[in-house]
Amino acid sequence: MLVNNLLFQGLLLVAMVAANAVSNQFSCGPLAYGLSAEDCEYMAAIGMAGQGQNAIGERDAGIWIGSEGPNTFTFVNTAEVPVTVIVWYRAEGDDRSSFVGARAPKISYSLPFANDAVDISLGNEVPGGWSALYNRSTELTPYGQINNTFGEFSTGTYATIDVSRLVTMSGNPMTVKVSSGCVADMKTCAYACNSGTDSCGAAGTYNLLNCRGTNAVQSIDPSGDPTGGCQGWTDGGHVDIMLA
Numbered sequence: 001m002l003v004n005n006l007l008f009q010g011l012l013l014v015a016m017v018a019a020n021a022v023s024n025q026f027s028c029g030p031l032a033y034g035l036s037a038e039d040c041e042y043m044a045a046i047g048m049a050g051q052g053q054n055a056i057g058e059r060d061a062g063i064w065i066g067s068e069g070p071n072t073f074t075f076v077n078t079a080e081v082p083v084t085v086i087v088w089y090r091a092e093g094d095d096r097s098s099f100v101g102a103r104a105p106k107i108s109y110s111l112p113f114a115n116d117a118v119d120i121s122l123g124n125e126v127p128g129g130w131s132a133l134y135n136r137s138t139e140l141t142p143y144g145q146i147n148n149t150f151g152e153f154s155t156g157t158y159a160t161i162d163v164s165r166l167v168t169m170s171g172n173p174m175t176v177k178v179s180s181g182c183v184a185d186m187k188t189c190a191y192a193c194n195s196g197t198d199s200c201g202a203a204g205t206y207n208l209l210n211c212r213g214t215n216a217v218q219s220i221d222p223s224g225d226p227t228g229g230c231q232g233w234t235d236g237g238h239v240d241i242m243l244a
């Protein structure tokens, strides 16, 4: 949907700074609320630009920790290993928002044990995405994106959410359930590379899998590429996200 076409433009921009990625080494003192020291140190070691802002109950932040927002996402660790959830905001016109080697995320939250969960609130008309670090071993690509499965969203009037496998087709599974009905997972309302490549994003290189049924929408963008995802949460709603 919204973010896919931006991935490759961003790659070009960020290629210039990628060589500097490991020089970030930001400080883990003080720690953001909800982020463990081990996870923070791992984020610094792989070249992330910073800890999450991890605002608590602050609507002005657009994306914050808490369950009082018009939109709420509950992230659950359904893996057998520690998971660090990373959520970013896609500022208007910022093709690098998902490049966490260049941009500190909005949220970086530790879910160290199976069934640990966190509620994240989002205002309306907020676009962004998320991914996760598993077992302190997921790395960044040479361009500075998390080398794993992404979720992408836009809240508000055209609220839509999907799974994107364009950074890597071999990422960890996730399941995204919109409470009014519609699921995105690795095979449903998921953007996937056409075939034979682990990573893609240019026009004509990817498709949107099985995005049909209640609240699922699919159409074609001006380049002829698929666009769509799970709707049914216009101007507010709840989404459960299982990270496996």
Ligand SMILES: *[C@@H]1O[C@H](CO)[C@@H](O)[C@H](O)[C@H]1NC(C)=O
Pocket (backbone or CB within 6 Å): 081, 135
């Ligand atoms: C997770 O990391 C620990 C410590 O490095 C390692 O012993 C364990 O095998 C890893 N688990 C999985 C499932 O990769």
Ligand SMILES: *[C@@H]1O[C@H](CO)[C@@H](O)[C@H](O)[C@H]1NC(C)=O
Pocket (backbone or CB within 6 Å): 140, 141, 142, 147, 168, 170, 171, 198
């Ligand atoms: C991303 O991870 C996959 C699976 O571990 C690996 O095959 C691929 O080479 C990685 N890609 C990059 C760009 O690091």
